[in-house]
Structures are given as C-alpha cells and as structure tokens.
Amino acid sequence: MSTRELTFVQALAEALDLCMAKDPRVFVLGLGAPDAAAVFGSTKGLVVKYGPRRVLDMPVSENGMTGVAVGAALRGMRPVMTHVRLEFAMLAMDPMVNQAAKWHYMFGGQASVPLVIRMVVGRGWGQGPQHSQSLQAWFAHVPGLKVVMPATPHDAKGLLISAIEDDNPVVFIEHRWLYNIHGPVPEGIYRVPIGESKVLRRGRHITIAATSYMTLEAVRAADELAEEGLELEIVDIRTLNPFDETPLLESVRRTGRLMVADAGCRSVGFASEVVTRVVEQCFSDLKEPPVRITLPDLPTPTTRALSNYYYPLARDIAAAARRLAGRPPKPQPEIQPEDFLDVPDPTFTGPF
C-alpha cells in the first residue's frame, strides 16, 4: 500500500482523471468545470486531456442541466456534475429527487440513472446564509439517492470512483475545509465501497459518530482527551445513505456512550437519525443519553463575530465528552468576536 501523500482535492482530481481515462462514458459537467479555477482544483488538467466536450461548462441553469444529466445518464453516459456550493443544487430538486432518485423504482427496475452530483459545502470567510448550507439531511431522507461524505483524501478518491461506477444517483458532498488536508492515497484505481462506515480510531469510553469535516474535529478532540485518559472511539459515517450502522452499534455496545457530530442544522438533521437508530437497537447498552454536536437551528451569519460562535469546534466536542463521561470541565479561553475562526488555516485568505 502506497504511502504517497495527496491533498483531498488532488485525490478527487485523480479519481476523475482515472475514471475518464478508463471509461469514455464518464464526463464532467458544471459551472466553470473547464476553467482556470477548476472547481477548487478538483478538475485541474482534465479539459486539456479530455477536451471541452467531456469537461463541459454550462449556463447558469442548474435545474435544466441536472435534467439534461439525467437524460444523458439514461442513454448510456455517466455524468459527474459539480456545484461549487450546495445551494446551487437546490434549484434542481425536481430532477434529483423526483426523477433521478425514483426512475429505477417507478419504471420497475428497467432503467437506471448513473449520475454523480458533487456539492461543495463548508464555511469560512463570511460565506453567509446562502453559501454555507449543509443539507445532507435532505438527501439522506430521499430513498433512491445515495449520499456520500468523505473525510480523508483516501476516501475522497476511493468513494468518488465507487460513486462514478455506481449505477445509481449519488450525492457526493465535499467540505471545502478538507480540500487542503494531506493523507496517504494509493496510486491507480481503488474503491471504497459506498455504504460502509469506518472505525477511524479505537477507544474505550465514548463512541462518537461523525460526518465529513466533523470527523476531523472529533480526531482533534480525541487527541486532547487522550492526554486526560479519556478515550473516544471514532466512527466515520462516510455514507449517510445507505447508512451502515453495524460498526456504530457494535461500538456503542462496548462504550455505552454515544456522541454524534454532524455539521448540519440540529433539528431533523442527520444526527437525529444516528441517535434514533442507536437508541432503537442499543437501548439497554446506553449508560447515558446520547449527545448531538451540530450547528444550531439558525441561518449562517456572515460576520465572524457571530460565526465564531456558530460552528462547533473540537473543544466543544471535548467539553461535551467530559460531561458525558462525568469528568470535571476544563476551563477554556473565551472565544473573542475578533478571533479568526473563519479560516481552516492561515493560508486561507478568501475572498471565496
């Protein structure tokens, strides 16, 4: 197994390149897909290699273009559509949810829609109310859609390849604060199966199920708590639908304590589903009520003076874990309105 390191976004670009090289049915479609910004670099070099027909720019017509992608998928192509913000896909709920998600079922299984819809979610630099929503809960509520949220470069590549090879519509949600993280990524084609949760880290005291970027925050919290002898077991829910609960249930049966970290709004969010599944099946194993770490039920404020308090951080996970384990709280420096919590790292200087 290779120890070569790539960034998350490089891993995505490599997955697209490999799939396009291997399968002429695969093409990329999205606003600016072939341009110099290359969707944060994820489509870099593809247009030079495969030409503008297979790396297709489009009008600002998300609804129509998603329908076009559905039609192309029905006729033997495998489109990979990209939205640089999840919100832009909200224009396309009919083709995604009424058509793509149901086509196979409503026509008795004779046709299917092999379509990948990439959506960038995330935060930072004042993205604000209309450029930062993370609606994985919506898609995970729709039978017929698969919903994937990778948290590591390795999974980003392996899951994107699986998504492109899947004969069903797959919503592939990417958190932009993961784009620059490095990690080992094998060369060539490999697959991370859709529908498999993964235990990222073993621990005896508390099970934490996390999605996407919150997996990273969970790891940070786990590192901090490890020094205090409090062990988190981290289950990365890489696929939200179909949701593989087995490793999670197995873990909770050992730890008896559950936390769920998901960067969507709280009410009727994906975290509620995780809690419910566990409670239904591990009721007697639970020593304490499960704890949700989510966004509050608020729109996203633009000013960092407010967004600093909007996003849950590793320290919040750690604090909740201490409470859950009955450990004494640990004093933390107050977060200040001026603090620069609106960037993943100092290299990030906006304006996007």
Added chain:
Amino acid sequence: MSTRELTFVQALAEALDLCMAKDPRVFVLGLGAPDAAAVFGSTKGLVVKYGPRRVLDMPVSENGMTGVAVGAALRGMRPVMTHVRLEFAMLAMDPMVNQAAKWHYMFGGQASVPLVIRMVVGRGWGQGPQHSQSLQAWFAHVPGLKVVMPATPHDAKGLLISAIEDDNPVVFIEHRWLYNIHGPVPEGIYRVPIGESKVLRRGRHITIAATSYMTLEAVRAADELAEEGLELEIVDIRTLNPFDETPLLESVRRTGRLMVADAGCRSVGFASEVVTRVVEQCFSDLKEPPVRITLPDLPTPTTRALSNYYYPLARDIAAAARRLAGRPPKPQPEIQPEDFLDVPDPTFTGPF
C-alpha cells in the same frame, strides 16, 4: 363554544374567507385557485367575493411565482400560495429556503416575509412516486420556516388564521385524506397558536406523538386498544417547527413508553427528531426503546397491490403498541393485494 360541524376543507375555506374579509393585504395565489375545482374546495367562492386579483391564478412557474410572492410579502402583502401537490413546491426551494426563510435573519431583522405556502400531501388512487411525497422533514430542518400540519377541522381553521397573521414564512401542509372529516369548528376568527403541541387523548400506558393524518390512525388504534385495557396518550404535533416538546416530555415521564407516528419516509424523518428530543431529555424515564411508525424508505408505488403494504395503518400502530407494552399479539386478517386501501372512504373514486 360552537358545536357547528364543518369538514376540514370547509374550515380551510372559511379561514381564508375571514382573513381576506378582514385584511386587504391577504391574497390567494396558486394554480387553479379561482377555478371550479377551487383547490379541492378550499378556495370555493373566494373569487366571486374578492375578484380574480385577490384570488390569482398563475402560470406553471412555481419557482418564479414563489419568488414573486416573497417580493409581494416584502412590500406589504400577505400572500397565501397553494400547491395541490407538495412536489410542485420542490421547484421553489430557492425562494422558500434561501430567500423567505432567511430574509429576516440575513438582513438583521429589518424586513420579514409574511407568506403562507399551503401544500397538499397524501395518497390514494395511485398517486404514485411523484404525487404523494410528504417532505415535512425537509422544511422542519430549515431555520426560519414554520411548519404546520393540522389534523382536525378546528385546528385547520385556527392554524391557518394564525399562519396568515404570522409575519414569517409558514409551510402549511394538508393531508388530503383529512379533507372530508367532520368536526366542531367555531364561527368567526379564532386562532390556534403556532408552536403548540396538543394532548388529544389521555392514557396511562403509552405516549404516541403523531402528525397530521397519522393522528387519526392513532385515535383509531387507541379506540381498539382501549377495549383491551391498553391506554394510549396521543400528542398531536400540530407544529413541527417550532416544535413544542413540553407536553410530550411530560407525557413520556408518566408513561415511560414512546411511539411516534409520522407519514414521511423513515430515515432522517421527523419521527427521528421526536425520538431524539425525548431520549435526550427523558432518558431515565423510558422503560423501553421508542418505536417509529413511518413510511418505509421507498418511493411510493402506484399500484394498490403494493401501496396496500406501503402505508402504516391503525392496526400497525396497535400491533406495535401491544409489543411495546408486552401484550400478546392479536391475529389480524392478511391484507390482500386487491383490497381497496387506496381510498379514505367509499365516496372517493378518483381519478385524482
């Protein structure tokens, strides 16, 4: 208090009439709003009384027309928009979720969007995959939207009046199988507050939280179980957002057993939120794991031979309650594919 009886749909029509008579800012907007079918009768007589400008038909342009309604609401009107199927509102997620739900917040509270969006949900007579979805979970996940689902004629009128008088966007979801049920409806204007759950029936053994039509099925189940000495306490969640959990928690603390009945798909549905809230706050009171009664995670099949097995019925609620209470199961006649479970009553003969 009046003992006059009206049907659910008559109660809606009366609410609209009273609000339009009282407030010139109120107008109705929707496909066929002024036509002879009058949105299942809910807008009956309004166009004669108030004219075609205040009972406005529209092009099949749900996205644009919802944006128009938002703009009109911002400039002092109080539009009541109607979709005869929830699916048609799926074209309008941007104006509803990005604009109406966030306008007040994202502009610092200076403007607001007093807009009611009625959506008909339901089932029957082969509505099939694209005419029967019940996506209350989506709307309840969106901060800034209020989500109302009345279950009785009394609440239909009182909640619609409250919704129209509310300064926020309110998603008002009506189950068509409730339209013909009768119930006492006071004359004149009265309000059922948005954001109040209601204990519909007292019982000692099991708490069941239900929404919309499932409240009716819960009552039927409760009647059946009462004869066996098993008492259900029914909490009607008339408002899903903001969700008033108080009477529910209070009830579970007494019964120690929770069931949730909601006619949306199971995963990441509203029922998950109810279970999670209760578990977070009544963990030690719960004697058994909570039970969800929902639609399966499947698209809606058209043929009754399959839809007969798709929708949970009072008998399913009763059976689950017996299990939950440790009572012996009661043999039930098998449902046959030919059975006519696709109509609320024999008067219902399609084709809609």
Added chain:
Amino acid sequence: MATVTGTPPPDVARQMLRSILRIRMVEERIRDLYADQEMRCPTHFSIGQEAVAVGVCAHLRRDEQVTSAHRSHAHYLAKGGDLQAMLAELYGKATGCASGKGGSMHLIDEAAGFLGAVPIVGSTIPIGVGAALASVLQGSPVLAVIFFGDAATETGVFHESLNFAALHRLPVVMVCENNLYSVLSPLSCRHPEGRAITQLAQGHGVWNRHGDGNDAEAVHALAGEAIAHARAGRGPAFLEFKTYRRLEHCGPLEDRHLGYRKPGEYEAWMARDPLKLYSQRLRARELVTSADLETMAREIAVEVEDAVTFARSSPFPTREQLAAHVYAP
C-alpha cells in the same frame, strides 16, 4: 433525409389514419372500463389530440427517442409502445410497462424508443435534451422528440433546456400541444395577450413553426421539416400545434358543466375532430373506403380486447416487489 412536405404517400396516410383510430379506440375502451374502478391511477386522456402524436411519430425510427408527460397515451402508442403493457400498467399489474409501479402517468417502452413519461410538468424536457446530448457525445447523433403541453412553456426548465439545446445544436424536436388549457385555466391567465408560443422559441433563436394539430397531414408536413432540420445537425426545432382536449383534464368524463370552456368552443373543435377529419379526407381521396375503416376498426377492437384480457388476467405484483428496485444493483 429530405424535407417532407405536401401529402404523405398513400401507405403512410393509411397508416396514420389507422394509428389515430387505434389510439381513439384504446382510450374509448379505457373510458368504459375506468368506471369499473379497477384502473386506479390518475389518467389523462388524449382524445381529440391524437393527430399530433401520430403525425410526428410517423417520421420516427424505432431507435429515435421520445419523451412525454402526464398525458402520454397517444405518444406512447404512436411511437410503438406495447399496448398490452400499457393497459396492464393502468390496471397496476406486474406485467405493466412499469411493473405496476408507475400507472398511467409513468409510461415507458425503451424497446420502442419511448424513453419515459412523468407527470411533473416540464421535467421530461431536459431529459429528452440529455438523451440527445448523450448520442452526440457518443458520436452518433440520435433524434429526441419531446412532447409537452402549452403550460410546460411556462416552466423555467423549458427555457433552460431550449437554450442548452440551441447552444450545442442538439438533435432535438420539441412538440408543444397547445390545447388552450392547463387543467381548467385558459391561456389568458398564463400567457401575455398577443404573444405566440412559437415566439418563445424564436427568442432562443430556435427554428420554429406552428400549425393545425387536428389536421394529421399538416402535422406530418411540419414535423417532417422540423425533424429534417434536427437530424441534419442544424440544431433544435420547435413546433406548436393547436388542438383541443375533449374530456376533463384528468379522468374519463366530459366536463362541460364546469363552464370553463368558452361558448361554442367545444362544438367548433368537435366539428374538427382529427379522426373524423382525416377519415373523411382519405375517403374523399379514395385511399380508404368505409369498408376498409370497418375492417380496421374490427382488427383494432380485437387487439384491444386481447390487451384488456391480458391486463385483467395478469397477476398483481407480489408484496416482495414493494422493496425491489429502489437501487440498481
């Protein structure tokens, strides 16, 4: 393929008449049977509008693609969709073209090039365009014909699709059946006065024509031009045909008591019923005799009864089918 104009050759003309008659007889039979309440799904009849489907589809190769919407019986049958599978679908049977999961609003016959019909207005327009795009990306362009009603031209997705089809000069023919109504709503509360539907296509720089949708040969001639245009790689073409719905918007009954139709309108259109018009014309042209027509009707009646028998005697899907086909394997 050369541009088709003037009257079609005799065999084509006869074929078209037969096809119109067949669709009419199928739907009239469905009307009778609907009263039994065994076909339990929303059903939109094409009666009075058959000439559009027939005049257009007369040009199409089996592998060329067609999409439609909620009112799709005529398009499905004219394109060669399987009659037995359609009736079985309306009866909700396992042998239906969608295994009973779709019903009248969800017809499909991929073998016949009928890509699919679904009832969300406008939704199949980009899907048809996408089918054409796929064929172009695959290097062998295949025509896609997209049927929809006048109200579909009010949807944003119609314009988005037209713009994209024009941008890439895709082999698409859009066929708008303007029957003057959307459910009970007349054009006057949906379209600006004096703005023709073809003007919308013109706005996108798309080749367009309009004609009499109740005259099978007028449809056939214009469709021939449009299809030749699109097949030749000159980009999409748009056709509007004025026609008229005889029955209620959804369901088997007449609905004149509702009073939304203009006075005299119904009678005027019934006088121009496409079946009547075309059988008269072909009789006048001595391409068919009343005897021929009776033979046709007899043959079709047999075919329809066979299909009805097939549909009614077919089994319902089994309970296991409920959870099947959510995801492709």
Added chain:
Amino acid sequence: MATVTGTPPPDVARQMLRSILRIRMVEERIRDLYADQEMRCPTHFSIGQEAVAVGVCAHLRRDEQVTSAHRSHAHYLAKGGDLQAMLAELYGKATGCASGKGGSMHLIDEAAGFLGAVPIVGSTIPIGVGAALASVLQGSPVLAVIFFGDAATETGVFHESLNFAALHRLPVVMVCENNLYSVLSPLSCRHPEGRAITQLAQGHGVWNRHGDGNDAEAVHALAGEAIAHARAGRGPAFLEFKTYRRLEHCGPLEDRHLGYRKPGEYEAWMARDPLKLYSQRLRARELVTSADLETMAREIAVEVEDAVTFARSSPFPTREQLAAHVYAP
C-alpha cells in the same frame, strides 16, 4: 413622466459624473483595505460597470424599488444606499446595513428603496417583480428596477418572471449588465451563437433595447425610455447594457494572468472606462473643469474616510445577536 432622450440637463450630468466617481473611489478604497483581511466576506466589485447603475438610478424616485445580486455595490450606492452602513457591513459590524449578518453579497437599504441584494443568481428577479405586483394590488403602482448580469438570463426563473410581469403588465424594468462573463466562463459556452440577449425579452413580447453600458448618457437615455414605458403602465421593459468587469470575478485583484479574457479585450475596454469617458465628455462640454473634478474627489475622499472610520470603529455584534432575528416577532 415624459420620455427622456438626448443629453441630460447639466445638473443631472454633473450628478451622474459625481456618482460614478464616488462609486469608483469607494470601491478603490475597499480594494486597498481588503488586503488588511478585516473585510472577511466574498466581495464582487463593480469597477468598470458603474455607468449602468448610475445612468439608470438617475431617473429613480427614492420610493421606487431596486433589487440586485452578488455584484451590488454600484446599484446600492447609485440608488442612495447608506455608504457608512455598507462599509460597516463589509467589516461585519453591528452598524452594518444587515447588522453584519449579510456582508457584501447581502446589501439592503429600505429607506433608500434598495429592497435587497442576494447572491443566488436570478433569485431577486421574481422578488422585484413581486414588489411591483404588491404595488399594483395596493392600487398605487410603484416601479421596480431589477439589476442582474448576463448569466441570470440563463436561469429559468428569469423567464418565469418575465412572463408573469408581461402577463400582468407590471411596472418593472429589468436591467441586464452584460459584462461578457460568468465568473471565468465567456458567453460562448452559455448562449447560442448569434442570439442576442434582448431577443429573449422579445420572445416574451417585452419591450427591449440594448446599448453601451460604459456610456453614462446612452444608459441614461435608454433607461429614460424604459422607465417611462413601465411607469406609464405599458408593461415591463428590458434593457441590456454591454460593459466590462475590470477585476477578478470575486475579490479586489486583477486576474489577467488567468488567461480567460480575449487578447486585447481588456485594453480595449479600459480605453472606454466609463469614468474616463464621462469626465472627458463633460470637460469637453465644459460642464466640469479639472478643478471641479478635484473638488469632487476631495469631498468624496473625506466622505469615504469618514465611512471607513465609522465602519472600523463600530462595534461587532454581540454574541446574543447570533440567535436573534430567526423569526419576526
């Protein structure tokens, strides 16, 4: 109000020049300050496009309504939006026009008739139409002017809104600033070759004109016609103005190194910079002297510095504000 054509009266001309200069100076100042990384929100500059906003808004009464999109600084300022509140908003301060919750992409000044700007392309088009509808329903029509870019004409909602505005002859003027690009994508990968943007409006039967967006007086003249048309109750009007974005799509920097602009294009447009053009013209017409211009610049500089000081010295919203304003009371 009578149709405005030809050159505007001297005072209006001077006012327009001053307004263009002011917008330019404000944005140039924002560019300098952006480097401090204290304005932390996506920011789209109007530099090079100011003449459209100014030429149109010169006609508007304060109570008439304007909407815009992601690139709204010029529209906000030209309509009389509060400069201090705008800068405070970019700094994320409590004194911002959206209390810091919106940022550059969410400007509003209801007192000035600036109904709002949001960054979902096309989304404010129906909202502007709805504002006009409200005024008509209220019995006292008020003009709504809707600003958007060339890419917004690709959205379905643009067409749905245009159709509805035309259907009800609403007092709406739509102003499309065609700066040739959507982010880095040229028109050629979004619009069919040879199809003018105004043709889309024509398709809906909507009155339309196009002109030079870098010539303040050309804009002013066409806007006068369009506004007179809409105010007179003759229905919506559509205007397309060709103009050019000098800076990167989003952010304060030049972006010529990206290579998406056609060779010579940038230089050609810079030679026709609206500020340069108009100041030259008014000097030639002897309506202003270089001395006047310096005075203007000095006054504006003071105003801008005051606003910057106000913004920087304003307090951040307090933590309690996070949960405030989700619902109106």
